[in-house]
Amino acid sequence: MTPGKRLFDLVLAAVLAALLAPLLLILVIVLLVREGRPVFYVAERMAAPGRPFGLVKLRTMRPAPEGAAATGVTGGDKSDRMSGLHRALRRTRMDEIPQLWNVLRGEMSFVGPRPPLRVYVEAFPELYAEVLKGRPGITGLASLVFHAHEERILAACRTPEETDAAYRRRCVPRKARLDLIHARHASVCADLAIMARTLGAVLRRR
Numbered sequence: 501m502t503p504g505k506r507l508f509d510l511v512l513a514a515v516l517a518a519l520l521a522p523l524l525l526i527l528v529i530v531l532l533v534r535e536g537r538p539v540f541y542v543a544e545r546m547a548a549p550g551r552p553f554g555l556v557k558l559r560t561m562r563p564a565p566e567g568a569a570a571t572g573v574t575g576g577d578k579s580d581r582m583s584g585l586h587r588a589l590r591r592t593r594m595d596e597i598p599q600l601w602n603v604l605r606g607e608m609s610f611v612g613p614r615p616p617l618r619v620y621v622e623a624f625p626e627l628y629a630e631v632l633k634g635r636p637g638i639t640g641l642a643s644l645v646f647h648a649h650e651e652r653i654l655a656a657c658r659t660p661e662e663t664d665a666a667y668r669r670r671c672v673p674r675k676a677r678l679d680l681i682h683a684r685h686a687s688v689c690a691d692l693a694i695m696a697r698t699l700g701a702v703l704r705r706r
Contacts, residue, residue: 501634501635504688505609505688505691506606508610509603509609509610510603510604513600513610517604520597520600524597527558527589527594527597530585534583535559535562538559539559540598541557541558541559541561542554543557544617545615545616545618545636546615546616546617546632546636547607547632548633549621549632553602555608556601557595557596558589558597559586559595560595562581562582562583562586563581572617572619572660573663573664573667573671574663575654575655575657575660575662575666576654576655576657576658576663577657577658577659577660577662578663593702593705596638599638603638607635608635608638609636610637610639610691611638611639611682611695612634612635612636612637612679613631613632613637613642613675613676613679614640614643614675616628620668620672623668624676628676630680634683634686639694639698640682641678641679641682642675642678642679643698644694644697645678646671646674646678650667650671653666682694
């Protein structure tokens with residue numbers, strides 16, 4: 501990451517954190533009243549092979565039943581653990597507001613590959629060694645282009661095993677290809693375009 505991009509991330513994250521603080525407080529209160537504790541969810545993600553960090557989000561899923569596996573990407577097998585409020589937060593990406601903290605800490609950027617789970621980095625070490633040469637981001641080319649398609653693929657899965665297999669086979673290679681395309685053509689203008697298109701997509705979903 502260049503010093504210029506890091507400075508841009510710091511300034512924008514600080515400004516957005518100040519502007520969105522009232523909204524985040526409202527969301528925390530609503531989640532606390534409607535869904536109970538915990539309100540925040542800290543998930544292990546990988547900034548690079550062998551370098552994990554805690555990605556912070558608003559919780560958009562009820563805790564897994566005792567004894568059930570709570571790992572893996574979210575597919576149709578977990579749909580019964582999401583309320584209407586949870587789905588709305590995911591659809592509008594407001595659950596990702598706390599990731600501004602990750603940006604301020606230098607663990608993420610605004611634009612870059614979405615940080616993957618450890619299990620997939622270990623399953624595809626050479627692929628992710630290339631993808632994660634850039635700092636992971638809140639949004640990116642793969643998120644922008646492939647997100648809705650990924651949701652449809654995984655929503656059709658009914659077991660954790662089916663979700664995992666579909667993600668490995670149908671999502672990981674395509675998302676990596678898009679992230680590597682962005683890495684080859686990365687620029688300030690490209691990042692700004694991705695951020696603007698992401699905002700437009702979020703506003704249309706709302």
